[in-house]
Amino acid sequence: MTLMQYFMSDISPFFIPENTVCLEDVIKKSRFLTYLAHTPGREAALAxxxxxxxxxxxxxxxxxxxxxxxxxxxxxxxxxxxxxxxGTAGKPMLAQLQGSGLGEVCAVVVRYSGGIKLGTGGLVKAYGGGVADALRQLQSREKIPQYTFSLQCEYGTLKTVEYLLAQYSGVIEERLYTEIIILRCSLDARCYNAFCQQLLQASDGQLQPQK
Structure with a gap:
């Protein structure tokens, strides 16, 4: 992904699950177990x-x-x-997740069949309804997307970098001291462009973050 593509994507804060939920329901002798969990990324969801x-x-x-x-x-x-x-299970479940506005969330509904057919409408209601009920018990918190980048600077310009990062509530996660200083930093993705402009101006174009 290029920097341009990255910043064209949605970098607004969003809410994510803070706890795991498990609910059980019995419908016409079929047992349904609905699970909700925080899964940051596709691999975490599949796992x-x-x-x-x-x-x-x-x-x-x-x-x-x-x-x-x-x-x-x-x-x-x-x-x-x-x-x-x-269309009777996965889609209704996804529709409930979409309606919640949450991100980084996974729903799994386990069915132990009781031998009585529920019909298309019954299945949609059972799977979608299970997720809807579980969402009502889910706690959430706001996530602010962060952008991580590296930056090389001279010893004499370190204080300038630290000052500007602080202005945007950014942090230095790692420091490597060699002939120059190599930093790994992160800050609110919405502030990255403004930070880069300030950094370029303060250093006469010498300091440029790298993805």
Missing amino acids: YIRQIKAEHPAARHHCSAFIAGNPGDGQQWGFSDDGEPS
């Missing part, structure tokens, strides 16, 4: 789905939906009906 499947190997279905990153980024969405009729 969580595998974890729940491993915990319930005898269940007939393990349907899932996730929004693995910023809720505005459709490339981070995913869902699975896991053997249920198409």
Whole structure:
């Protein structure tokens, strides 16, 4: 991803889960277990789905939906009906997650079938309703997307870098002292462009962050 592509993406703060929720419901003898968890990234979401499947190997279905990153980024969405009729499980679950406005969240609904068919409408209500009920019990917190970059500076300009970072509530995460100083920094992604402009002006164009 180029810097331009990065800053064209949505870098607004969003809410993420702060706890894990598990709810159980029995509908026409079928047992439904709904799980919600914080999963920062697609791999974390897929790993969580595998974890729940491993915990319930005898269940007939393990349907899932996730929004693995910023809720505005459709490339981070995913869902699975896991053997249920198409559109009756994963999509209704994803619709509930989308409606919540949360990001970095994964829902898994485990079904132990009771032998009574629920029909298309019944399945949509069971899977979507389970996620809706679980969302009402979920606590959340705001996440401010951070941008991480490296910066090389002379010893004499370190105080300038530290001062400007502080103005934007940025932090220096790592320092390597050699003939020059190599820094790894992070700050609110919304402030990155303004910080770079200030840094260039303060250093007469000598200091330029690198992704």
